[in-house]
Amino acid sequence: MTQSISVRQQPAISKASCQHCSLSNLCLPLALDNSEMSRLDEVVNRDRIFNRGEQVFGQSTPFRSCFAVKSGAIKTSMITESGDEQITGFFMPGELVGLDSMSDDHHASTAKALERTSVCEIPVDQLEQLVHVLPGLQHHMFHLMSQEIRNSHQLSVLLSKNTAEERIAALLLSLSSRFRRRKLSPTHFNLPMARNDIANFLGLAVETVSRVFTRFQNQGLIRARGRDIELLDLEALQVMAQGTSQP
Amino acid sequence: MTQSISVRQQPAISKASCQHCSLSNLCLPLALDNSEMSRLDEVVNRDRIFNRGEQVFGQSTPFRSCFAVKSGAIKTSMITESGDEQITGFFMPGELVGLDSMSDDHHASTAKALERTSVCEIPVDQLEQLVHVLPGLQHHMFHLMSQEIRNSHQLSVLLSKNTAEERIAALLLSLSSRFRRRKLSPTHFNLPMARNDIANFLGLAVETVSRVFTRFQNQGLIRARGRDIELLDLEALQVMAQGTSQP
DNA sequence: CGCAACTTTGAGGGCACTCAATGTTGGTGG
DNA sequence: CCACCAACATTGAGTGCCCTCAAAGTTGCG
Numbered sequence: 001m002t003q004s005i006s007v008r009q010q011p012a013i014s015k016a017s018c019q020h021c022s023l024s025n026l027c028l029p030l031a032l033d034n035s036e037m038s039r040l041d042e043v044v045n046r047d048r049i050f051n052r053g054e055q056v057f058g059q060s061t062p063f064r065s066c067f068a069v070k071s072g073a074i075k076t077s078m079i080t081e082s083g084d085e086q087i088t089g090f091f092m093p094g095e096l097v098g099l100d101s102m103s104d105d106h107h108a109s110t111a112k113a114l115e116r117t118s119v120c121e122i123p124v125d126q127l128e129q130l131v132h133v134l135p136g137l138q139h140h141m142f143h144l145m146s147q148e149i150r151n152s153h154q155l156s157v158l159l160s161k162n163t164a165e166e167r168i169a170a171l172l173l174s175l176s177s178r179f180r181r182r183k184l185s186p187t188h189f190n191l192p193m194a195r196n197d198i199a200n201f202l203g204l205a206v207e208t209v210s211r212v213f214t215r216f217q218n219q220g221l222i223r224a225r226g227r228d229i230e231l232l233d234l235e236a237l238q239v240m241a242q243g244t245s246q247p
Numbered sequence: 248m249t250q251s252i253s254v255r256q257q258p259a260i261s262k263a264s265c266q267h268c269s270l271s272n273l274c275l276p277l278a279l280d281n282s283e284m285s286r287l288d289e290v291v292n293r294d295r296i297f298n299r300g301e302q303v304f305g306q307s308t309p310f311r312s313c314f315a316v317k318s319g320a321i322k323t324s325m326i327t328e329s330g331d332e333q334i335t336g337f338f339m340p341g342e343l344v345g346l347d348s349m350s351d352d353h354h355a356s357t358a359k360a361l362e363r364t365s366v367c368e369i370p371v372d373q374l375e376q377l378v379h380v381l382p383g384l385q386h387h388m389f390h391l392m393s394q395e396i397r398n399s400h401q402l403s404v405l406l407s408k409n410t411a412e413e414r415i416a417a418l419l420l421s422l423s424s425r426f427r428r429r430k431l432s433p434t435h436f437n438l439p440m441a442r443n444d445i446a447n448f449l450g451l452a453v454e455t456v457s458r459v460f461t462r463f464q465n466q467g468l469i470r471a472r473g474r475d476i477e478l479l480d481l482e483a484l485q486v487m488a489q490g491t492s493q494p
Numbered sequence: 495c496g497c498a499a500c501t502t503t504g505a506g507g508g509c510a511c512t513c514a515a516t517g518t519t520g521g522t523g524g
Numbered sequence: 525c526c527a528c529c530a531a532c533a534t535t536g537a538g539t540g541c542c543c544t545c546a547a548a549g550t551t552g553c554g
Binding site: 078080081082084086088099100101102103104108109128131132135138139141142143144145146147148149150152153154155156157159160161202203242243 | 325327328329331333335346347348349350351355356375378379382385386388389390391392393394395396397399400401402403404406407408449450489490
């Protein structure tokens, strides 16, 4: 019954390649054939591990690489001049972190591991060269960056138009669909982040998040014990997430 | 003079090229030398004009082109499923619209002209081919898209952390710096958008925007007569914009 | 001149925040 | 094994910023 995070869970992927990675259908290799993938393999710096709370990169530090999450989870955040943090995104396995930094030689945000996390480091100068040679990769990079813009716009909508309940429902559904993508249960999973992070990300106070969770639970929408979450009524959550600004 | 003079004659740039465009130091040509620029010229569809309120492209319509603003101004917005609009950005001359749509074959947002606006249309399939041939352009495209992500994150910060006054100060300063980039007065300009649009963009009610404008005016920070705006105290606005969450 | 769109100003209420305190969890060392 | 602490989470009471509702004032255009 070791509920603790199992350390021994690393499959034999120390000699791993993109071709054998279980995330190849989500990550960059998605756009590549086998021979192209081996080109990518050559530049990827694998097996970088970060413990919970450790920083993958920091705001204003030199920008050299993007990072693909292999296991665990990462949050990115911006520190405002007045000193407080705003989380701009959560990144799960198969997702690429650092795309907001490609417009400068220093990072636009800070990335921290939410739990023990392994990543693939992809040096940008080599990535750009590779992109130049592989049209499929170019297209995919545009795709990813565009999606990042879209996600961020979606977040803006959430922040400016929706109530606390709607925001939290939307976040739960977003996580759900990302677990589904990975062939994991979309209705029963562990939150990688603390209530505090959820609150920060959604522009709410921690107390509000807590209250909404219990309210959802009383309504039979979810079952929550700490970070262990079960979505009991996806439809109701979807209805709630898209808001009800009826005329 | 046998030839009748058309009233709607454009200045002598009907045969215009990027090389002679006054915005070449802001727009895509920024990254290109002369010979490369002529390659770009070949694919650009110039002189598309939109009147105030006209739609440049619509959400869920097929995605074929990006648009560079030549004169005028454009707003992009997303329509939520519950029917209300969220403006995601304002685009001024020299800026590129539509980058959030490159992850799909339909547009992620709607773009409308805020005033009479001329744009250069850039078909994406040809753009992607060109990018593949011109490494400088590739780098620049990454730069632009990354910046778009960053802008959007900045907006999220604004929406979730700042008060109405702070948000409006930040918007005024953003506009100011963009006018400065174009060698126009950074302290005296015409707002391209209505109060309504400002409110929507910043996640506020129109009434709140109006109240803050008059408050700023009473404090001597700005002078506003309709859309005619003069920034009287840039420093004070900057202090206000970065919020005051002192510990 | 008159309508439509836009802007400003006022009054009152609500959602989420702040402040405050208690409950819970997980890791550490006795 | 259990006590203990720090971090995290929940719950309650009261307040404030901004929204909603309502109406008057202003601008622009046919």
